[in-house]
Amino acid sequence: MIEKTGIPPREMVKKEFPKDERVLINPKAIIECYKEIPCNPCETSCPFDAIHVGEDINKRPVIDFDKCTGCGICVFNCPGLAISVMQLKEDKALLKIPYEFIPRPQKDALVNVVNRSGEVITVGLVKRVQEGKKQKQTALLHIEIDRDFIYDAITIEVPHGQ
Numbered sequence: 001m002i003e004k005t006g007i008p009p010r011e012m013v014k015k016e017f018p019k020d021e022r023v024l025i026n027p028k029a030i031i032e033c034y035k036e037i038p039c040n041p042c043e044t045s046c047p048f049d050a051i052h053v054g055e056d057i058n059k060r061p062v063i064d065f066d067k068c069t070g071c072g073i074c075v076f077n078c079p080g081l082a083i084s085v086m087q088l089k090e091d092k093a094l095l096k097i098p099y100e101f102i103p104r105p106q107k108d109a110l111v112n113v114v115n116r117s118g119e120v121i122t123v124g125l126v127k128r129v130q131e132g133k134k135q136k137q138t139a140l141l142h143i144e145i146d147r148d149f150i151y152d153a154i155t156i157e158v159p160h161g162q
């Protein structure tokens with residue numbers, strides 16, 4: 001499916017998550033970098049040595065969830081917008097996504113959350129808009145969603161007129 005449409009099937013997405021969902025009680029980076037490409041800012045930017053691409057820069061990044069703190073620095077630094085951060089909070093989840101559109105959504109705004117096919121699947125609540133310190137064009141949106149959508153939610157619908 002991904003070769004034809006560019007959309008990874010759910011089972012492929014799930015492989016990038018921790019095998020044990022309880023790990024997500026703490027925030028963890030979810031890396032959806034499915035192609036072998038010459039790129040490694042995720043590896044070089046992580047202050048906790050949690051991501052490894054290795055000597056062959058074409059290899060896909062591998063994350064060590066034990067080392068990842070969910071700080072989000074790799075999210076700001078990934079030029080492919082291929083990394084998000086997920087954290088479970090009882091029946092809710094906090095999804096942190098890169099966002100480069102202007103204007104940014106406001107804190108406490110309700111936003112349409114979409115899946116990897118671009119379909120609206122739920123409504124999320126913007127808990128925080130975290131601007132990048134070095135990467136000014138990128139913000140990290142903290143979106144609260146229902147826990148049921150953790151394997152499907154990937155970004156938000158850009159409001160009409162933008």
Ligand code: SF4
Nearest residue numbers: 046068069071072074
């Ligand atoms: S979220 Fe932070 S700790 Fe985790 S991989 Fe990214 S930069 Fe490293």
Ligand code: SF4
Nearest residue numbers: 033039041042078080
């Ligand atoms: S920085 Fe992003 S696009 Fe580049 S290898 Fe890492 S995850 Fe993939």
